Amino acid sequence: MSEHTPDRDAGPPPEAVAEGPSEPSAWRLTFSYDGEDIRLVAQQRVAMTAPPDDSPRTYAARAGTWVEVRDTDGHGLYRQALADPVRHGYEAHSPTGASREVTPQAPSGVFEVVVPDLPGAHDVVLHRLGDAAVRGPARPARARARKAAPAVASPVLTAELGETPPYGVA
Amino acid sequence: MGTADGAVLGTTKIVDHGADSARWNLVVMAEGFTAAEQDAFHVAAESFVTKLFTTEPFRRMWCAINVHRVDVRSDESGADEPATCADGGTGAGTTRRTYFDASFCRDGTNRLLYGSEALAVATAAAAVPAVHARVVIVNSTRYGGAGGSAAWFSLAPEAAEIGVHELGHSAFQLADEYGDSIATWSAGEPSEPNVTTVTDRATTKWASRIAAATPLPTQENPGCAAMTTAASPVPAGTVGLFAGGSRAFCGIYHPQHICRMQVLGNEFCAVCKEAISARLRPFLPAFSGPVVGTQFHGTLTARQTARWFTYDWPACWHVLWTVVPTTPVTPTPGVTWKVGVERASRERTTYWLTVTNLTDASLELDGRYEIVART
Structure with a gap:
């Protein structure tokens, strides 16, 4: 017959297992908007991993917003799709699960985009395609007029990549 | 209202799957919790993390995710509640001095609850530079929330669903399906x-x-x-x-x-699950293994059975166990062993190795591990 002894403590595992070579670097881009006036207010290099490239579906899209990283020749290196970063509406949810959109009286806010720090990257471009009015009810007359966008991406903003002081709010 | 009505107290990594530079980082912040209520915020943050963990595809992609809890003190508890709202809703008619200045009845809708998006974005980035997404938990039992660069939701039952849905928009670029x-x-x-x-x-x-x-x-x-x-x-x-x-x-x-x-309240559909997974997949641990080693050394007398336990292993590691007699001459059939796995917590496992000496002589043995993957 075998003798069963008290449990024996074998301790915790070894130190963290090497994860493999990784020195990721990315750019954190902070945008602020007031109505349709969008500004790039800060850029920072951050040791982090950017989301994967969305080029295939942004090239296929005829509506949406995305950020593109370009080289000095204007060639696209990377794209990241964004989900309505300029808030034309908020969802009012309910405990029953149903939701509805609410249009803010004065859309304004901040959004951040993290893009990879790629060799040869020089500019960042914010694209917006499709008529913004399609995504919400008619805006007040005092809002800046905006024509229906053609079926070609219109850069909303182009900026050279480069570090700026971190964005903050007093 | 604003930063004069509170302070950032500190940041704790409550889900740790490795270096922030390589993982997808979610930041959870407190709004309307006083200094004395920070424990309550900790409970709420943990509850939201558990909700994510039990939601596909986050459960399957969990090893890609770090979660950071940012304790923020507000001078007063709760959120602003206008007495009346344009949509006919009513509230307590109170204002509260809180850090992010959260209020119900935003844009004339009583359930629309949010505060300063700019401050939430800046606070999260200051606390966790590698932040990818943010949520703010508001200390109110009234149902409410909102989306944007941060997902806002209250402590009301089902309000955490707002956080998950809005992360679907802000972090994973999913559209509304209605x-x-x-x-x-x-x-x-x-x-x-x-x-x-x-x-x-x-x-x-x-x-x-x-x-x-x-x-x-x-x-x-x-x-x-x-x-x-x-x-x-x-x-x-x-x-x-x-x-x-x-x-x-x-x-x-x-x-x-x-x-x-x-x-809200339903599972993500298959296409949304794959979109979320595709977004998180690059953040899964890269692994240049396998990694092998000896976790324990022991002695068994003739026909003896003993059990070893080893704890605090990351649940993301795929670990194989082998028990090898180290005594130079071992009568056959040697040793046999069984491995039990205990999920001790959301991120940690404990292994139980029950080893039996099948011989009529004492022997020494090594308990060896092989980490074959990290997912």
Whole structure:
């Protein structure tokens, strides 16, 4: 017959297992908007991993917003799709699960985009395609007029990549 | 109201799957919790993390995720509650000195609850420079929340669903899968992965997931004035083209009859799950293994059985165990062992190795591990 002894403590595992070579670097881009006036207010290099490239579906899209990283020749290196970063509406949810959109009286806010720090990257471009009015009810007359966008991406903003002081709010 | 009405107290990594530089980082912040209420915030943050952990595909991709809790003290508890709201709703008629200045009745809608988005974005980045997404938990038992660069939600039952849905938008670029005020979509093929205008079976956005027998479009919204309440014409879980999305009733389609991006409280549909997974996949641990070593050394007398336990192993590691007699001459058949695995916590496992000496002589042994993967 075998003798069963008290449990024996074998301790915790070894130190963290090497994860493999990784020195990721990315750019954190902070945008602020007031109505349709969008500004790039800060850029920072951050040791982090950017989301994967969305080029295939942004090239296929005829509506949406995305950020593109370009080289000095204007060639696209990377794209990241964004989900309505300029808030034309908020969802009012309910405990029953149903939701509805609410249009803010004065859309304004901040959004951040993290893009990879790629060799040869020089500019960042914010694209917006499709008529913004399609995504919400008619805006007040005092809002800046905006024509229906053609079926070609219109850069909303182009900026050279480069570090700026971190964005903050007093 | 604002930063003069509180302070950031500190940051704790409450889900740790490795270096922030390599993982997808979620930041959870407190709003309307006083210094004495920080424990309550900790409970709420943990509850939200558990909710994510039990939601697919986050559970399957969990090893890609770090979660950081930012304790923020507000001078007063709760959020502003206007006495009356344009939509007819009512509130306590109170204002509260809180850090992010959260309020109900935003934009005339009583359940719309949010504070300073700019401050939330800046606070999260200052606390966790590698932040990818943010949520703010508001200390109120009234139902409310909102989306944007941060997802805001209260402590009310079911309000955490707002956080998960809004992360679907802000972090994973998912569109709403319902119509609201637009009769027919006219802006062209959208960039979001879970809505499409393309009805061609071969080229529609999730064509590979649509069975040949599934009719396309699968279900429309007759009259283009409301989402249909008709039952699904196909079995539950079938991927097809169901009308409604991005606030339009017609001309745009979503993948399944129901999804969390349409009605809160439901699972994400298959297309949304894959979109979230695709976003998180690059953040899964890279691994240059296998890694081998000896975890314990022991002695067993003749015919003895003993059990070793080793704890605090990351649940993301795939570990194989081998017990090898180290005594130079071992009568056959040697030793036998069984491995029990205890999920000690959400991120940690404990291994129990029961080893039996099958011989009539004492022997020494090593308990050896091989880490073969990290996922």
